Every structure is written in structure tokens, then in C-alpha cells.
Amino acid sequence: MSTLTKISGSFDQPHDAATTETKVSASQSVECDPHLVFLEPEDNPQNMSSFRRWLAVLIISSASLCVTCTSSIASHFAAFTEQGVAETFHVSQEVTVLGISLFVVGLGSGPLLVGPLSEVYGRNIVYQISYALFFIFTFPVVFAPNIAVFLVFRLITGFCGSAFLSVAGGSVSDMFPNSSIASPMAVYTISPFIGPVAGPVISGFINQHLYWEWTYRVQLCWIFVEFLMLLLFVPETYVPVILKKKARRLRKSTGDPKFYAPLDRREGTLTSAILVSCYKPFQLLIFDRMALLLDSWNALILGILYLAFQAFPIIFENIHGFNMQDTGLAFIGIGFGMLSAISTQPLWNRGVPFSLAFSIKSILMVLISRLYARETAKHNGNPPPEMRLIMGQVGAILVPVGLFWLAFTTYPQVHWIAPIIASVPFGSGIYFVFTSTFTYLVTAYRPIAASAMASNSALRSAFAAAFPLFAGAMYNRLGTVGATALLAGLSTIMAPLPFIFYRIGARLRKNSRFAAD
Template sequence: MSTPASIANQYEVTLGPEDDPKRIGTGRKWVITLVICNAALCATFASSIASFTETGLQRDLHTVREVTILSISLYVQGLALGPLLFAPLSEVYGRNNVYRVSYFLFWVFTWPIAFPPDIETFLVFRFLTGFSSSAFLSVAGGSVSDLFDNKQVATPMGVYTLSPFFGPVLGPLISGIICQNTDWHWAYRVCLIYEFVTLVSLLVFVPETYVPVLLKRKAARLRKKTGNEKYWAPLDRREGSLTHAIMASIYTPFKLLLFDKMALSLNTWNALTLGILYLTFEAFPVIFGDVHGFTFQETGLAFLGMGVGMIAALSTQGLWNRYHDTVAARHGGKLPPETRLVMGMVGAVLAPVGLFWMAFTTYRAVPWILPIIASSLFGAAIIFIFTSTFTYLVTAYRPIAASAMASNTALRCSFAAAFPLFAVQMYDRLTTVGATALLAGLMTLMAPLPFLYYRWGERLRAQSKFAVVDL
């Protein structure tokens, strides 16, 4: 005799080959991935586009430099807070709906920035644009993992990891060229154009890839087609309200930071690294503008050093893939999470080396190319550090992977928002050598983390209330 449970299971919809996003053709997968990566790049590009508009803001909106620096800090603080809302929304309404709504708001909220009536309006909408665009820091990585299986995901995930960190490097470059040759308003008008093109590409090329939402839609189609209301998907029987999911999204990441020392220390390492990256938007004009006499345009081009380092680091992904395959083969096909930290070890060494090199080559008598070359080492370190930490957190804290990443995003973006606020004062008091050496010293103090967790990570995971041991 059939039980109610067996009858219910009979009508539960499952993912067929025609519905599976992993069955999409490879070419189309990469088009979708690159469109999503471009959207993430655009979101962080808009954060640093403000780096050379401060003089124009002071003149036209009648304010002071300390206030104009908030144009970067408030945007980045929006990036920190937005994922706490967008992550749970994407689990109910799907990734694509969140992308489209958030990016439309991102574009709309940029209009008052491109045509600001006063500094108060400008700053409020800088925060709102950062908040709206943050979906691509919290949700987009899930879209990449939806499309590729575990054996193929490393390279596309590496490209996605590069995107939000290459955006802050590209922003000053474009901003310097614009502000050197035309009115500062055009920096934000270029953002409007870029965001609109990106929004159209999202609408045209990116389908829904989140499997629970695909199953929910399939169940709805079957109910409508057959007239049988018994068809259902797991999301139809989701427990708890959306409000509860949002509160959990806010509460769980902070609980992880408060009660898990390993997550806190790795997130602090990431936060310091991103804070230094955003501090360069105020430091490079001092190093290359005041010391070497660079124009806005030339100072913007100086950021290419970090960009080249990031691309060079990404180009090594194939070597890391082969290394991970070799280690997995020795462990019965399962890759220990701590193996991901080997890449972080390389970044942990490169970051202080690059910063110390930069510190002691910022003298006027030293050729300007040397600190730019040094910055390329820091750029490479950024990719190695974040790629290793992201993959480690997602693997080691698998049951709460979204919360682990949300805690990382909230802490590192908060640091990135705060660091530019004191950059000019720090460089004025400590000089370019002392200030940059101080940053290098901080990165040196954090450098042992991946080495320690590579050795002791499995034992620490066993003691953690949040991490997993058996993978």
C-alpha cells in the first residue's frame, strides 16, 4: 500500500538533462561566466573611479578633501553590507532575478552621482550604488559553481576571482585619463555607459542557474500543464520565512567571526590585504604625483603594475590545477582543504616582499619604474591570497559556505572602506618610505597564517563548531 510520503515523493520533480546548467555547452558556459565576471569587475571599477575626481568634487560641490575621500569609503561600505541581503534573496528568488534587479538599481542610482546637485546627494548615492552592485561579490561565485563540475571549476573560478580585484586597478587608470583631459563628471558618465551595457548583457546572455529555483519553476510548469497540483519542488516546502533567512544571513557570519579563530584570522588577513589595495588610491598620488611629479593620467597608468601582477598570477592556474590533481590522487581522489593554502603561502611571501621593495624605492632619486615593478608582486600576491582563502573557506566550512564568504566579504570591505580615510595623513607623517614599510610589516606579521593552517588545519577543523572534518 502506498503511503502519503511515497505518493508525495512520486510527484517531487527532479533535475533532468535538459534542465541541468552543467549540461550547457562549454562555449555558452564561458560566455555566461565572462558576462558575470565583467559585471563583478564593473562593480569594483565603479568603487575606484572616484580616485582622481576629488579635486573636481572639492571645487564644484564646495567641500574639502576629507569629505571627498568618503566617495570611495561609502561605496565600499555598501559592498560590505549588501551581500547580507542579496545572499538570502538569491536562495528564494534565484540568482538571475537578484542580478537583474540589483544591477538595474546600480545603474539608476548612478545618475545622481553623474549629475550631483550637492555633496550630500553624491555621497548618499555612492553608498547606495555600492550596496546595489554587491550582489556580484556574494552571489556570482555560486553561478560559476552551478555551471562547472568540480574538475572543471578551478579555472573559471580563478577568472571570477580576478574580476573584482582587477576592477579597483582599472578604475584609477581610466579616472586619471578622464580627469586629466576632460571634466571629472565624465568619470561617472563613463560608469553609466559601462553599467548600461553590462545590464543589457546580463539580460541577454545569463540564464537562471540555481538548481532549487529551476526545480521550483519546473514544478510550476508541470502543475499548469497537467492540472495536477501534487507536483512540487523542495523550495516549495522551504521552512522559515524570508525574514528569518535574512536574519540568519546577518547573524551567522558574525557568529563565525566571534567564535571561530581560524575563520577570524584568515578573514583578517584578507581584510588587511584588501585594505592596502584600496589605500593605494590615496597613496599612489603621493608616491608618484608628489614625489615623481606624475600627472593624473600618468599616476593612473602606474596602477598597471598591480594589474600585470594579477594577470600573471592567474596565468599560473593550470599549474595549480595539476598540483591539486596530483595531491588528490594520493588521497583517494579527495583533495584536503589545507592543500588550497599552498597558493596562499606564495602570496604570503610575495606581499611583504613587494611592499618592502616598493617602500625603499619611493625616493625621488630612484627610477619610478622600480616601485611599479614592486607593485606587480603585490598584485600577484592579492590573487594568490584570495583564491586560496576563498576556496579553503568554501571547502572547510561547507555547511555554511555562504555565511563563511559573507563574513569574509563584510570584514574585508569594511577594512577597504576605512583604510583610504587615513592614508594621506599616514603618508604625510611617516613619509612614503615609512608608511609603505609599516604596511609591509603588517603583512609580514600575517604571513605565517597559511603555513600554520596548512600544518594544523585538520586538527583545528576537528575542534571547530562550524568546520567539517570528513569531506
């Protein structure tokens, strides 16, 4: 595989290196090989208008939100219409919860295939085919004749939608240089986590007034609209594929078959690339303790988020007497926390005036952002990956605080607004934890950034699939206070990780055979 191909497949900071490689290719085409095509300014996705690039980011992000929303819609419908579904398919209520678990399993396993495909055929074709299949295979879910068909196609639709959890981040990094990538990447990063929160809100309204199949009928309409927007407004952004198409056009227009792009001469086969993408993430989890612990921390928090889709109906419907619609609205607290967290992104970016930040955010956040800016300047604008964990430290505190607060406000005598308010810091902590960890993984494990993200996705999906399965039994046995406090305790045990790795991460990277030193 060419250097350009490797660089363009990375999540973090591919652009300066890619631009350098492009200039080298241009020089080679003039001095060494006139048939090697190179990237000209009009071909560079970073030279598109700001409006067009941001439109593509918003469409990709909304498509990702739609996919993850589908998973939580299933969990919410399982929580609120179990009796109707059990009667429709003649199964026990516990079986219906598999709808979310199998969908998430598909989300976790899909990146192992679509990642290598996107490096050969480009981002766009992967988006279009995967979303078309996502749309087509949702029909058997809506009109399933039995529970087996329903569950099988839940797994398949999750697999088809996984491209937006593995490839989309690369599209964002293709279109924006290092100096301006933070904000668009933050918008994309939060979309897969806003999706599960939006699902209960949407399905709560639907199930309150209509039968459960309408949940997926509305989803079908949404998927179709997203598919049309992907076709019309999202361009190809993967530089090696752009060069490959350019070489094809030159061969056709000039009649000279010698024109070629770096991707035409890539080493290895697609099969070998898929095999590597399958074993490398698990090799990383087995032999690198830092990656294993950070991925386990992420997996626990996402598992707790998906468990909440079974726990909130118990807390708000059984204890406070909420109906379906009102219980769906109870998830707004988590969503508000996430949106509040993303609004602090300018504080983490360089160049924000202290006076502006002070006027709109807390003193704590300002001090942290100033610490980040000072450390960045100390390392000549190229801070070590461990600096990314400062944001994770904030999240590590907020997540258990929110969960303990939630646990001890679930008593019937406590007003229902208290647990909703408690879920706000939990939602904020989720954003800080995942944004910090994602950025750290792609910088600390730069040589295998795609595999590092795939290992994180696989472990997260495993936990998110498993936690809803035992949520009901755990809350019935321990009660709302005990069960939620147990989750808070587990998150507290994992909370020191970003503080520890902030201190010793550089030393661990030196001794790792996977991490960048």
C-alpha cells in the same frame, strides 16, 4: 530547507552532490511521489554548451569588474580632482574621500540581504534587479546637487552592486562540474580585484582631459551595456529555482495543482533566512579564531590595495611629477601581477604535464604544483582543505616582498619604473592570497559556506572603507618610505598564517563547532 537547496547555495563542489540529489528526487518521483519534479538533462545548467556557459561566466565576471571599478574610480577622482570637487560641493578635500569608503561599505553589507534572496528567487532576478538599481542610482551621483546626495547614493550604489561579490560565485559553480570548475572560478575570482586596478587607469585618462562628472557618465554607459548583456545572455542556473519554475509550468500545462519542487516545501521564512545570514557571519568571527585570523589577513591586504589608490598619486605625482593620466597607468604593475598569477592556474590544476609546466613557469611553481598533485593523490583525489593554503603561502611571501621593494624605491633619485615593477609581486600575491583563502573557507566551513564568505566580505569591506581615510595623513607624517614599509611590516606579521594553518588546520577544525571535520 531541502538538502538540494542547501547544496546548490554552496560555492564549492556542489555538483556531484546535487546530481546525486537529483537522481534521488527522480527515483522518489517514480516510486514515492509522482508529483515531485526532478532535474532532467535538458534542465541541468551543466549540460549547456561550453560556449554558452563560458559566455555567462565572462559576462558575470565583467559585471563584477565594473562594480569594483566604480569604487576605485571614485578614489582616483578624489585623489586628482579634490580641489574641483571641493569647490563644486563647498566641502573640505577630506570629505571627498568618503566616496570610496561609503561605496565599499555598501559592497560589504549587501551580501547579507541578496544572499538569502538568491536562494528563494534565483540568481538571475537578483542580478537583473540589482544591476538595474545600480544603473538608476548612479544618476544621482552624476548629477548630485550637493555632497550629501552624492555620498548617500555612493553608499546605495555599492549596496546594489554587491550581488556580484556574493551570488556570482554560486552561478559559476552551478554551471561547471568539479572536474572543470577551477579555471572559470579563477576567472571570476580575479575580476573583483582587477576592477579596482582598472579604475585608476580609466579615470586617469578621463580626468586628464575632461571634468570629473565624466568619470561617472562613462561608467553609466558601461553599466547599461552590462545590464543588457545580463538580460540577453545569462540564464538562470540555480537548480532549486529551475525546479520551482518547472513545477509551475507543469501545474499550468496539466491543470494539476499537486506538482511541486523541493523549494516549494522549504522550511522557514525569508525573514528568518535573512536574520540568520546577518548574525551567522559575525558569530563565526567571534567564536572561530581560524576564520577570524584568515579574514583579518584578507582584510589587511584589501585595505592596503585600496589605500594604494590614495598613496600612488603621492608617490608618482608629487615625487616623480606624473600627470593624472600617467599616474593612472602606474597601476598597471598591480594588474600585470594579477594577470601573471592567474596564468599559473593550470599548474594548480591536476593533470598538467611536467614538461609543459617546466617550459613556461619557474621551477619553484612547478615544485609547488607537483606537491599539490602528490598530496591530492595521497588522499585519493579528495585532499583536505588545508591543501588549498599552499597557494596562500606563495601569496604570503610575495605581498610583503612587493611592499618592501615598493617602499625603498620611492626615493626621488630612483627611476619611476622601479616602484611600478615592485607592485608586480604585490599584485600576484593578492591573487594567490584571495584565491587560496576563498577556496579554503568554502571547503573547511562547508556547512556554513555562505556565512563564511559573508564574514570574509564584511571584514574586508570594513578595512577597505577605512584605510583610504587615513592614507593621506599617514603618508604626510611618515613619508612614502616609512608609510609603505609600515604596511609591508603588517603584512609580514600576518604572513605565517597559511603556513601555521596548513600544519594545524585539521586539528582546529575538529575542535570547531562551525568547520567541517
